[in-house]
Amino acid sequence: MSVRTTVRFHALIPAAGTGSRIGGETPKQYLPLAGKTMLCHAIAVLARAPDIATVFVVLAQGDALFAGCGAAELGDKVVPLYCGGVERRDSVYNGLVAMAGAVDADDWVLVHDAARPALPDAALARLIAEAGDDEVGGLLALPVADTLKRANDVGGTRRVASTAAREGLWQAQTPQMFRYGVLLAALADSGAAGVTDEAGAIERIGLAPRLVMGSSGNLKITYPDDMGVAERLLAGGGRP
Ligand code: CTP
Numbered sequence: 001m002s003v004r005t006t007v008r009f010h011a012l013i014p015a016a017g018t019g020s021r022i023g024g025e026t027p028k029q030y031l032p033l034a035g036k037t038m039l040c041h042a043i044a045v046l047a048r049a050p051d052i053a054t055v056f057v058v059l060a061q062g063d064a065l066f067a068g069c070g071a072a073e074l075g076d077k078v079v080p081l082y083c084g085g086v087e088r089r090d091s092v093y094n095g096l097v098a099m100a101g102a103v104d105a106d107d108w109v110l111v112h113d114a115a116r117p118a119l120p121d122a123a124l125a126r127l128i129a130e131a132g133d134d135e136v137g138g139l140l141a142l143p144v145a146d147t148l149k150r151a152n153d154v155g156g157t158r159r160v161a162s163t164a165a166r167e168g169l170w171q172a173q174t175p176q177m178f179r180y181g182v183l184l185a186a187l188a189d190s191g192a193a194g195v196t197d198e199a200g201a202i203e204r205i206g207l208a209p210r211l212v213m214g215s216s217g218n219l220k221i222t223y224p225d226d227m228g229v230a231e232r233l234l235a236g237g238g239r240p
């Protein structure tokens with residue numbers, strides 16, 4: 001049994017994808033944005049948070065770019081793990097397994113995508129304060145603001161089949177923060193279940209993650225067009 005009395009917070013950044021939707025030779029997380037790689041921006045936000053003890057970064061096996069990407073200058077909290085898997089879920093799970101010796105079951109783990117390089121410090125602090133005070137943990141998310149349409153294919157043309165109610169719908173962001181032991185067990189069990197985020201795995205074991213107000217600045221870079229928006233955001237100091 002651990003004799004530690006204060007619970008610690010660790011970050012886990014899955015960064016083992018290829019960025020197929022953005023295209024190009026360089027994996028998405030190593031594309032330059034406002035003078036740094038996307039991955040360095042994502043690591044920096046977590047590494048400078050006083051509450052975060054360690055920032056584990058899951059890289060593809062054989063990744064040759066991390067060593068030269070500037071992450072070494074972000075401090076000794078940063079620990080690379082060369083254990084990426086086929087899907088994002090596999091990378092997160094492999095990372096959790098690889099960090100086992102360095103964390104306690106009750107420690108909090110904040111899983112954050114390298115593809116969200118502009119996470120505002122204030123949103124991170126909000127998650128740590130609110131989810132850290134919760135039995136289950138939680139995630140950053142935003143209430144859906146747009147009117148939602150269900151699509152239908154009519155003779156090769158997309159048309160609106162109906163308008164879906166948006167009341168009570170939230171868009172999940174990262175970080176998503178849960179206790180190490182619970183998250184590891186939940187993900188171990190979620191392999192073929194169509195679970196796409198950590199909260200989904202936690203929901204599957206019957207727990208209800210807390211929703212913490214995210215930020216429109218915490219944008220996810222998926223397509224080439226997203227790069228310009230992120231560049232302007234990061235060059236301008238981000239959004240609160
Ligand atoms: N990721 C990962 N291991 C994978 C796939 C994704 O660690 N096998 C990471 C990505 O590096 C990214 C995050 O998970 O930081 C979110 O994934 P996504 O935005 O989908 O990135 P990619 O999978 O790289 O992009 P794409 O789906 O367009 O190929």
Ligand code: MG
Pocket residue numbers: 017088
């Ligand atoms: Mg992907």
